Amino acid sequence: MDLAAFQKATHVLVGNGQQACFWTSDWLGAAPLAAAFPSLYNHSRRKNRTVAAALANDQWIRDLHHGNTSLIVVEYLQLRRQIQQAGLILDSHVPDRIQWTAGGGDCYSARAAYRILFQSRPSTSDDKVIWKSWALGTAKVFSWLMLRNRIWCNDRLQRRGWPNGYFCSLCLRNLESTVHLFWECSFSRQIWATFSVRAGCEEMANFKSPLHSTMQHCLQMIRRTPAGARKGFRSMLILIAWNILKERNACVFRGKMPCQNDVAHAIMLDCDQWRAAGAACLEPPFGVYSAR
Numbered sequence: 001m002d003l004a005a006f007q008k009a010t011h012v013l014v015g016n017g018q019q020a021c022f023w024t025s026d027w028l029g030a031a032p033l034a035a036a037f038p039s040l041y042n043h044s045r046r047k048n049r050t051v052a053a054a055l056a057n058d059q060w061i062r063d064l065h066h067g068n069t070s071l072i073v074v075e076y077l078q079l080r081r082q083i084q085q086a087g088l089i090l091d092s093h094v095p096d097r098i099q100w101t102a103g104g105g106d107c108y109s110a111r112a113a114y115r116i117l118f119q120s121r122p123s124t125s126d127d128k129v130i131w132k133s134w135a136l137g138t139a140k141v142f143s144w145l146m147l148r149n150r151i152w153c154n155d156r157l158q159r160r161g162w163p164n165g166y167f168c169s170l171c172l173r174n175l176e177s178t179v180h181l182f183w184e185c186s187f188s189r190q191i192w193a194t195f196s197v198r199a200g201c202e203e204m205a206n207f208k209s210p211l212h213s214t215m216q217h218c219l220q221m222i223r224r225t226p227a228g229a230r231k232g233f234r235s236m237l238i239l240i241a242w243n244i245l246k247e248r249n250a251c252v253f254r255g256k257m258p259c260q261n262d263v264a265h266a267i268m269l270d271c272d273q274w275r276a277a278g279a280a281c282l283e284p285p286f287g288v289y290s291a292r
């Protein structure tokens with residue numbers, strides 16, 4: 001798979017032919033000869049000759065001289081014609097050169113390589129909600145777990161029969177689940193409502209029960225937010241959910257009493273720091289307080 005991806009992303013410019021592989025390098029035509037002439041490749045005794053070694057005294061033809069050759073005649077004639085038409089002259093002073101052809105300029109780029117390796121992966125909305133948002137790396141990873149319902153809340157612990165406190169430690173009323181903790185909990189709802197009065201954050205108060213999934217809810221809120229405020233909205237979404245989790249963890253593991261003012265204060269503090277670290281999307285007019 002790696003070799004196929006490499007061949008797809010590169011083209012070999014033959015100089016002296018000492019490095020390019022006759023069968024598997026992409027040096028003649030649109031694809032490596034092994035792919036363009038599979039019968040010949042399978043029949044050939046030597047599959048790792050360099051271009052120079054294969055072309056010297058037509059060695060690639062001698063490698064085919066064995067067994068039943070009637071099945072490879074057509075491909076043989078085609079390849080022979082292709083090599084003749086190419087009229088390749090090896091230059092002993094010029095080394096072979098690998099050229100990057102997968103986009104992003106003439107040089108290798110991780111972005112282009114990644115695109116080739118994962119082009120068949122199913123598409124998700126993670127980019128829209130998390131990875132293209134301005135946020136701390138840890139907060140992004142947390143958001144990814146939250147959107148997949150993989151936070152270790154009491155409902156998951158309970159299903160596995162592991163020790164848990166059952167109740168949500170922020171409202172002390174319901175079984176704690178990801179959906180409850182971040183969206184249905186009266187404590188968290190109040191936090192979202194507090195920030196929904198800020199410019200660009202209005203959709204945070206727009207919550208319709210029952211909630212099918214966190215991902216769906218986040219995408220709906222982002223879609224309804226005006227285009228100019230979406231970047232800031234996505235960062236705030238991650239920032240607020242991240243701070244709700246931190247308050248929850250402080251209550252569960254350090255015996256803290258839940259306090260909405262503490263969370264709001266921590267969010268504002270983080271917001272200032274993210275802005276100072278370069279989060280231009282959080283700069284005013286986004287987030288300006290407006291008493292409605």
Ligand SMILES: [Zn+2]
Pocket residue numbers: 168169170171172173174180181184185186187
């Ligand atoms: Zn709760």
